[in-house]
Amino acid sequence: MSEAKSHRPTAASSLSARLLVLTVFFVMLAEFLIYTPSIARYRKVYLEEMIATAHLAILALEATPDGMVSEELERELLFHAGAYGIMLWQSDRKMLVLSEAMPPEVDVTFDLRQGTFLMWIGDAFRALVQDENRVLRVIGISPKDPMAAIEVVFDETPMREAMYDYSGRILNLSIVISLFTAGLVYVSLQWLLVRPMRRITASMVNFRADPEDERRVIVPSTRADEIGIAQRELADMQKDLRAALRQKTRLATLGAAVAKINHDLRNSLSTAVLVSDRLADIDDPEVKAVTPRLYDAMDRAVNLCSQILNYVQDPALRLRPTYFHLHELVAEVGAVMRDPEGLGLGGGAPDRLEWHNAVAFELDVDADRQQLFRVLSNLGQNARQAGAGKVTVSARKEGDSVLIDVADDGPGISSKAREGLFKPFAGSERAGGTGLGLVIARDIMRAHGGDISLAGTGDTGTTFRLQLPVRGRAR
Ligand SMILES: Nc1ncnc2c1ncn2[C@@H]1O[C@H](COP(=O)(O)OP(=O)(O)OP(=O)(O)O)[C@@H](O)[C@H]1O
Ligand SMILES: [Mg+2]
Numbered sequence: 001m002s003e004a005k006s007h008r009p010t011a012a013s014s015l016s017a018r019l020l021v022l023t024v025f026f027v028m029l030a031e032f033l034i035y036t037p038s039i040a041r042y043r044k045v046y047l048e049e050m051i052a053t054a055h056l057a058i059l060a061l062e063a064t065p066d067g068m069v070s071e072e073l074e075r076e077l078l079f080h081a082g083a084y085g086i087m088l089w090q091s092d093r094k095m096l097v098l099s100e101a102m103p104p105e106v107d108v109t110f111d112l113r114q115g116t117f118l119m120w121i122g123d124a125f126r127a128l129v130q131d132e133n134r135v136l137r138v139i140g141i142s143p144k145d146p147m148a149a150i151e152v153v154f155d156e157t158p159m160r161e162a163m164y165d166y167s168g169r170i171l172n173l174s175i176v177i178s179l180f181t182a183g184l185v186y187v188s189l190q191w192l193l194v195r196p197m198r199r200i201t202a203s204m205v206n207f208r209a210d211p212e213d214e215r216r217v218i219v220p221s222t223r224a225d226e227i228g229i230a231q232r233e234l235a236d237m238q239k240d241l242r243a244a245l246r247q248k249t250r251l252a253t254l255g256a257a258v259a260k261i262n263h264d265l266r267n268s269l270s271t272a273v274l275v276s277d278r279l280a281d282i283d284d285p286e287v288k289a290v291t292p293r294l295y296d297a298m299d300r301a302v303n304l305c306s307q308i309l310n311y312v313q314d315p316a317l318r319l320r321p322t323y324f325h326l327h328e329l330v331a332e333v334g335a336v337m338r339d340p341e342g343l344g345l346g347g348g349a350p351d352r353l354e355w356h357n358a359v360a361f362e363l364d365v366d367a368d369r370q371q372l373f374r375v376l377s378n379l380g381q382n383a384r385q386a387g388a389g390k391v392t393v394s395a396r397k398e399g400d401s402v403l404i405d406v407a408d409d410g411p412g413i414s415s416k417a418r419e420g421l422f423k424p425f426a427g428s429e430r431a432g433g434t435g436l437g438l439v440i441a442r443d444i445m446r447a448h449g450g451d452i453s454l455a456g457t458g459d460t461g462t463t464f465r466l467q468l469p470v471r472g473r474a475r
Contacts, residue, residue, distance in 0.1 A: 016194050020186045027178030035170050040120040042166050043127065046159055047112060047138050050083070054152040055142040057081040058088045061096045074098055082158065084135070087151040088142075104135050106153055112140030113149075124163070133157045196227045200234060207238050211245055259312045266305035273298050307434050311424070317447040319368040321471075326404070327359040330393045333373060337380040337391070353384050358394040365402050366471045371444045375452070376406065378437040379464050383408035385430055388461065400470050405455060407463040413454070421454060 011017055057077045061067050069077070077098060078084065085099035110123065134156040142148040203218035210216060217238045220231035276298065279291045334355030365372075376393070383391045388410030395404040413421065420426030420435065422442050428435030438452070445452045448468055455465040 014194065015197070016186050016189045019189055020182045023182035023185045024178045027181050028174055031170065031174035031177070035167070035174075036121055037117070038170070039128070039163060039167060040117070040124040043124045043159070043163060044112070044120055046162060047110065048140065048143060050081075050138060050152055050154065051112065051140040051150045052143050053081050054083055054086040055088065055144060055148060055150050057083075058086045058096055058098050058150070061098060067096055069098075071101075075100070081152070083152045083154040085151075085153040089149045090145075091147050103153060106137040107134040109137040109139070112138060127156065127160055128163060128167070193227065196221070196223075196231070200227075200230060203234065203238075211238070211242055214242070217242070255312050259309060262305045262309050262312070266302055266309065269298055269302050269305065273302070304434055307436055311436055311440065317371070317443060319371060319447055321366055321368050321448075323364055323366050324369055325361065326363050326365045326395055326402070327357060327361050329369060329373060330357045330359050330376065333376040333380060334393075336377060337384065353380070353388070354390040355380070356390060356392040358392055359404075360395070363395055363397070363402070365468055367448055367468055368444075371447075375441040375444050375466065376404075378441050379406045382437055383410055383462070385433070386410040386413075386462070397470065401450070402468045402470060404466040404468070405463055406466070407461060409461040412457040412459055412462055418454070418457070422452075 057080060060073070060077055061069060078086070078100060084103040085097070087098075088096045115123075135153060136156050136159075137151060137153045139149065139151045142150050200218065203216070207216045207218075218231055218235050220235045221228055223231070273295075276291070276294055279287055279294070282288075334357055337353050337355050380391055383406070386408070388408035391406060391408045393404065393406050395402055397403075417428075420428075422438050423435070424439045425435045442452050445466055445468070449471075450466065450468040452464060452466050455463040457463070
């Protein structure tokens with residue numbers, strides 16, 4: 001149970017919480033991207049409205065014959081326009097001026113008739129980030145009369161406050177939109193993805209605790225999306241795994257039984273060998289004729305039992321790697337191979353086997369010497385049993401590997417034997433063969449981090465290639 005808990009992410013690290021935060025972030029980012037041009041636009045409209053109001057205020061001067069009004073009316077007009085001074089030029093007429101007696105000094109001038117959009121954005125942000133009350137002079141064409149240019153002088157603070165108000169409204173709206181969107185994303189993810197994912201992980205954890213319990217296999221839903229596929233694949237995988245486990249248990253039991261039978265069989269055979277020794281003493285020509293064949297048959301049977309026992313009892317190889325001259329090892333194998341009585345070979349082996357050692361003297365390898373001996377002698381025996389007269393062993397370094405080729409001049413491997421090659425008990429074509437020699441050789445090579453492969457076979461012979469990784473000191 002505690003294990004099941006550890007497979008549950010904390011609220012903050014869960015997929016939906018992360019997506020919630022990301023959604024809020026992305027919506028806010030999008031809102032900011034929208035806000036930038038809109039605040040610039042807002043400021044521009046504000047200034048244009050100032051121009052329109054100023055134009056309206058200055059129209060009062062046109063009604064008078066000399067373009068002058070009383071000082072009191074002038075102040076009133078300026079107050080309503082929110083400006084210190086207004087000026088109007090008309091191409092065909094005179095210039096009109098409405099101004100306070102002592103207008104303040106102008107800090108910045110903006111000309112609405114020119115400027116790019118980027119400049120407007122820059123001006124808007126500059127207005128927002130400073131808190132000094134600048135006096136602005138804005139020049140623009142009146143929206144009511146394209147022939148009239150207006151210049152108006154006023155304080156920046158009311159405009160900045162209006163811009164702050166506007167920004168505040170946008171910010172509030174953004175927060176509401178992002179929380180709303182993120183909430184929706186969270187709920188739909190929770191429903192569509194996270195809950196079914198949790199079911200899958202819980203099933204995995206549950207299954208691992210007891211794979212043989214049939215009830216722990218996930219019941220897949222009928223969803224057509226990726227989650228549905230994952231559930232169905234998981235259900236299939238769990239079923240296959242359970243079947244494989246059951247098979248493995250059965251095989252293990254079988255293996256143990258075979259080992260026991262073999263053991264007893266070998267003991268009985270040994271007793272038979274001992275007893276049959278007495279046969280040699282009987283002075284009967286017929287007995288003398290059959291005794292060697294009897295010995296031979298029993299030898300082969302004991303050999304077979306021993307090999308099967310070794311294979312069944314020793315599934316995991318323990319290597320004792322050393323650093324040695326490969327040439328010497330190949331020579332030792334050759335010495336045993338040349339001896340026709342060597343290694344208790346079965347019948348059918350030719351009396352002489354030419355063993356050609358083509359390995360360079362200076363080539364060293366890092367491997368378990370005894371196990372590599374086993375591999376080479378298994379290959380040698382196979383060649384000999386197949387009827388080869390000559391075996392050539394050569395080796396070379398290639399990249400990070402030492403490649404050892406064992407080539408014979410035998411009749412080649414039949415296609416039937418090739419199919420079962422490297423499969424336990426399946427590859428043997430030979431009477432008395434167990435079909436384990438190459439399996440053992442492959443196990444040994446793989447335990448070294450290398451491999452064995454059939455490099456070629458045909459009428460003129462067979463070549464097996466051993467690959468050994470070069471480790472540390474090998475040259
Ligand atoms: N060099 C070879 N030339 C021809 N056939 C070969 C050669 N090496 C292997 N074979 C074929 O492959 C089969 C499998 O070889 P393997 O060494 O795995 O088993 P085996 O020799 O039959 O039995 P074991 O080695 O366990 O006594 C052999 O029976 C033989 O038919
Ligand atoms: Mg063999």
